[in-house]
Amino acid sequence: MGKPRTIIEKIWRAHAIHENDRGETLLFVDRHYLEEASVFAFEDLRQAKRPVRRPDLTYAVADHLVPTRGRPAGPSDPELSDVLARMRRYTSESGVEMYDQDDPRQGIIHVIAPELGLSLPGAVIACGDSHTATHGALGALALSIGASEATHVLATQSLWQSAQPTLRLTVEGALPPGTVAKDLMLTIIARIGNAGAVGHIVEYAGSAIRGLSMEGRMTLCNMSAEAGARAGLIAPDQTTFDYVAARPHAPKGDAWRAALAHWRELPSDEGAAFDKEIRLDAGDVAPRVTWGTSPEESAPVDGHVPALDEAADADQQQRLQAALDYMGLEPGMAVSGIKVDRVFIGSCTNSRIEDLRAAAEVAASGKAVIPVMVVPGSGSVKRQAEAEGLDRIFLSAGFEWLDAGCSMCVGMNGDRVAPGQRCASTSNRNFVGRQGPGARTHLMSPAMAAGAALHGRITDIRKG
Amino acid sequence: MQRFEKLTAPAAPIDEKNIDTDQLAPARFLMNSRADGYAQYLFHDRRFDAEGKEKTDFILNQAPFRAARIVVADDNFGSGSSREHAVWALVDYGIRAVIAPSFGPILFVNSLKNGLLPLVIDAEIAADLRRQLHAAPGSEIAIDLERQEVTGPDGARHIFEIAPAHRHRLLEGLDDIDLTLAHADKITEFEKRHAASCGWLF
Numbered sequence: 001m002g003k004p005r006t007i008i009e010k011i012w013r014a015h016a017i018h019e020n021d022r023g024e025t026l027l028f029v030d031r032h033y034l035e036e037a038s039v040f041a042f043e044d045l046r047q048a049k050r051p052v053r054r055p056d057l058t059y060a061v062a063d064h065l066v067p068t069r070g071r072p073a074g075p076s077d078p079e080l081s082d083v084l085a086r087m088r089r090y091t092s093e094s095g096v097e098m099y100d101q102d103d104p105r106q107g108i109i110h111v112i113a114p115e116l117g118l119s120l121p122g123a124v125i126a127c128g129d130s131h132t133a134t135h136g137a138l139g140a141l142a143l144s145i146g147a148s149e150a151t152h153v154l155a156t157q158s159l160w161q162s163a164q165p166t167l168r169l170t171v172e173g174a175l176p177p178g179t180v181a182k183d184l185m186l187t188i189i190a191r192i193g194n195a196g197a198v199g200h201i202v203e204y205a206g207s208a209i210r211g212l213s214m215e216g217r218m219t220l221c222n223m224s225a226e227a228g229a230r231a232g233l234i235a236p237d238q239t240t241f242d243y244v245a246a247r248p249h250a251p252k253g254d255a256w257r258a259a260l261a262h263w264r265e266l267p268s269d270e271g272a273a274f275d276k277e278i279r280l281d282a283g284d285v286a287p288r289v290t291w292g293t294s295p296e297e298s299a300p301v302d303g304h305v306p307a308l309d310e311a312a313d314a315d316q317q318q319r320l321q322a323a324l325d326y327m328g329l330e331p332g333m334a335v336s337g338i339k340v341d342r343v344f345i346g347s348c349t350n351s352r353i354e355d356l357r358a359a360a361e362v363a364a365s366g367k368a369v370i371p372v373m374v375v376p377g378s379g380s381v382k383r384q385a386e387a388e389g390l391d392r393i394f395l396s397a398g399f400e401w402l403d404a405g406c407s408m409c410v411g412m413n414g415d416r417v418a419p420g421q422r423c424a425s426t427s428n429r430n431f432v433g434r435q436g437p438g439a440r441t442h443l444m445s446p447a448m449a450a451g452a453a454l455h456g457r458i459t460d461i462r463k464g
Numbered sequence: 465m466q467r468f469e470k471l472t473a474p475a476a477p478i479d480e481k482n483i484d485t486d487q488l489a490p491a492r493f494l495m496n497s498r499a500d501g502y503a504q505y506l507f508h509d510r511r512f513d514a515e516g517k518e519k520t521d522f523i524l525n526q527a528p529f530r531a532a533r534i535v536v537a538d539d540n541f542g543s544g545s546s547r548e549h550a551v552w553a554l555v556d557y558g559i560r561a562v563i564a565p566s567f568g569p570i571l572f573v574n575s576l577k578n579g580l581l582p583l584v585i586d587a588e589i590a591a592d593l594r595r596q597l598h599a600a601p602g603s604e605i606a607i608d609l610e611r612q613e614v615t616g617p618d619g620a621r622h623i624f625e626i627a628p629a630h631r632h633r634l635l636e637g638l639d640d641i642d643l644t645l646a647h648a649d650k651i652t653e654f655e656k657r658h659a660a661s662c663g664w665l666f
């Protein structure tokens with residue numbers, strides 16, 4: 001028996017190609033995902049006249065720029081369609097598969113890669129997008145990289161990484177009724193702060209995490225970046241294996257059995273040491289809503305926006321005031337009852353089938369009084385929702401039922417929140433201007449967002 | 465990549481924590497061509513109003529701070545997205561170093577790839593530097609990467625920590641891909657081993 005190791009060390013060691021004398025490891029990348037912003041990485045590569053080393057391990061997708069209405073025509077903005085055209089050309093010339101705007105498998109990369117069985121336990125995954133940690137839900141080490149790093153991966157199928165400190169975040173207990181993974185993650189971020197996991201690779205562990213579905217685990221891992229983490233993952237278990245089995249790209253037959261044997265060895269050994277440990281209890285999680293301009297600025301729906309005298313010092317008071325001014329809120333006001341102008345249900349955080357079911361369950365009980373966009377995370381989620389009749393529930397509640405993509409999460413395709421408008425959103429970032437200049441974002445779960453749609457106000461869905 | 469050795473230049477204080485990448489480079493500009501540079505997008509929505517006129521209250525629009533080549537910030541600078549545009553905007557504007565108690569992890573890495581020094585320093589020291597810059601707008605900070613030393617406007621010297629690999633890369637202005645391809649045979653060997661031991665991945 002060797003020294004007990006964490007799942008992170010196990011994956012790391014299994015991918016180490018080389019270590020230099022400055023403490024950096026060259027890690028092999030099993031899967032490299034490209035979205036439209038990777039077009040710059042591709043252009044740098046071509047400028048340097050270098051080939052893509054492993055086109056067979058590289059996958060591209062159109063998700064940020066595609067329109068949610070009027071598919072498959074593509075973006076009406078010529079600049080955006082030019083980006084897609086360039087991406088199309090580069091991928092086809094180098095033999096990289098691209099899930100284009102008219103492909104039935106298309107969707108947000110963090111939704112489709114797990115769905116297609118591309119993201120697997122124990123793999124090292126890299127993507128030039130900050131929510132790559134989503135794939136950690138499968139027990140993969142999924143790293144968010146920048147454009148220069150993406151160029152490097154294209155050219156070498158590897159990534160230099162300095163040893164990263166590890167953090168185990170253990171959540172015990174069961175989530176109370178009416179709460180979901182989104183509420184748990186917003187609670188975690190509120191407790192540990194935006195920078196609470198800064199620079200760390202996080203393993204989420206404990207009975208509350210184990211109790212989550214794969215969709216819930218993806219929501220949780222997705223927001224690792226919002227806690228400052230470099231990556232976040234969950235050890236694979238039966239829930240993971242059941243999810244992965246029979247996915248189009250998942251191993252089959254003997255390969256499946258070999259994979260399972262490997263995956264069962266992945267969980268952190270008893271006694272493995274993490275650089276930091278945090279323990280939380282799931283029992284007091286409530287439906288949670290952000291009130292500010294940073295994901296840590298949230299409160300339970302039955303709570304209130306902080307009063308100015310709750311700030312620790314003058315600096316903090318000033319920051320609080322600035323956030324509230326931007327958000328158009330009064331210090332100390334109740335969260336429940338805040339009037340909203342529109343609702344966005346979608347994004348790589350909450351656009352999977354389970355999210356849509358939760359939203360539809362609420363939508364079934366009324367009619368929207370404000371505009372609502374429901375944007376499924378992938379074509380496949382959309383088809384499944386339609387097979388279950390969720391589209392009819394949304395449509396008869398007056399919700400708009402749209403085509404898959406990032407949409408209003410970031411507004412790059414033109415789906416934007418107007419200046420000064422308040423949006424109840426199931427996405428992951430409430431930064432100033434995130435959903436459009438002057439947009440005011442309140443992050444919450446899909447059921448809570450649907451509740452806001454029916455009342456035109458933030459509403460505690462537990463109260464019916 | 466531009467090398468970073470020593471720099472003595474005017475610095476601008478940015479007092480808020482959690483300056484995110486959406487502020488550094490708003491998403492709607494992310495598909496714009498790199499040929500024209502990203503300087504005009506840096507802090508775009510804080511620098512300019514809806515008509516494109518400069519907002520006078522933003523620090524980089526105030527005369528003594530316009531020429532800043534160094535930014536002194538607070539915790540979690542550059543948190544948020546992986547967009548390297550945030551770093552391109554800083555670099556194209558002329559910023560060569562950001563001094564802060566902590567950085568968003570991806571921005572930190574992206575900075576190193578673009579010759580921008582992300583200098584981590586104690587929160588107290590960063591706060592003190594910002595105070596000095598407010599008190600004497602336009603004053604300079606000196607950074608010596610070789611010696612890992614930063615000198616404030618008051619002449620006080622502070623030693624800072626930086627990982628040897630990061631320091632080396634900035635000092636040499638190295639192209640990562642060339643460095644890595646020197647190990648091309650190791651990658652090929654690894655690929656063979658990996659395909660044998662984890663065939664189910666491929």
Ligand code: SF4
Nearest residue numbers: 131347348406409410
């Ligand atoms: S849905 Fe939002 S957070 Fe997710 S990849 Fe798209 S833009 Fe990024």
